[in-house]
Amino acid sequence: MMPSAIPEFYIPDSQLAREMTQYIRDTESDLLFHHSVRVYCWGYLTGARTGLSFDPELLYAASMFHDIGLTARYRDSQLRFEVxxxxxxxEFxxxxxxxxxxxxxxxxxxxLHTTPGIPQFMRPEIALVQAGAGMDVAGRGYDQFSEAQRAAVVAASPREADFAQGIIDAFYEGMQHRPLSTFGTFNDDVLAFKDPAFQRVDMCSIILASDWTRRTICHAADGCPHHDHPHPPANG
Incomplete structure (x- = not known):
């Protein structure tokens, strides 16, 4: 069901929007589909409240596609699910x-919808998708929406009582086969939560194990202050 009765709200109804809706409906689970619609709702309402000038159809397109990378269609991919x-x-x-x-x-x-600290400085549609996703998944900005707005969005595009666990499961199912793609994002929190054997990639360990650390820097006392020498091979 499309949330067409939400106060001060507009759902794109072009041929393109209808085809996007059907495409995502046919591809995603009920949980991900309704989540995607609500991401648009929260994003739209945020943009309206803050006075941003944005294109509703572009916001709708990005909201609809933002989690499709978690679906079974991409179980062989090693890219980030966002990519x-x-x-x-x-392509669509x-x-x-x-x-x-x-x-x-x-x-x-x-x-960029899972990348913090950057989207809010980009085009409004980019900022609003992240804002909408943050509201729907983590309740970020919850009190900035009226009770009537929250009730209308959820009534029109249901949020399951066990949505919190359901979305974590959906994240895990979409990323467990590509753990390295979660490095540098908070997506690795999901793998760590669901899989006790998961080991995070540690940036400090990468730095300390890099090729640079296999070399020793000459000291001024050695007469070579600006060059480095290869570290002897480990096997001598």
Whole structure:
């Protein structure tokens, strides 16, 4: 069901939007589909409240595709699931004749929606997808929505009583086969939560084990202050 009765709300109803809705409906689980619709809702309401000028159809496209990379279609991929989703959105929009600049906006919105600290400084559609996802998954900004708005969104696009556990499970199912893709994001929190044997990649260990650390820096006393010498091989 589409949330068309939400106060001060607008759901794109173009042919493109309808085809996107059907495509995602046919591809995602009920949980991910309704989550994606609500991400659009929260993003739209956030943009309206803060006075941002944004394109609802681009926001809708990015919201619809933002989690498609978690689905079974990408079980063989080793890319970040966000990149799979961004690429899927680009392919879909390009096949429908959407202009390249708009496709780039949607691609960035999908690819960056789990990356903190950056989207809010980019185009409004990019910022609003992350804001909408944060609200729906973690309740970020919950009190900035009225009780009537929250009730209307959830009534129109249901949020399951066990959504919190369900979305964690969906994240895990979509990423467990590509653990290295979670490095540098909070996605590795999901793998650590679900799999006690999961070992995080440690950036400090990478730095300390890099090729640079296999070399010793000459000291000024050695008469070579600006050059380094290879470290002897471990096997002598």
């Amino acid at each position: 799979d989703g961004a690429n899927a959105a680009r 929009l390009r096949s429908h004749g959407v202009r390249d600049a708009d496709i780039e906006t949607v691609w960035n919105a999908v690819a």
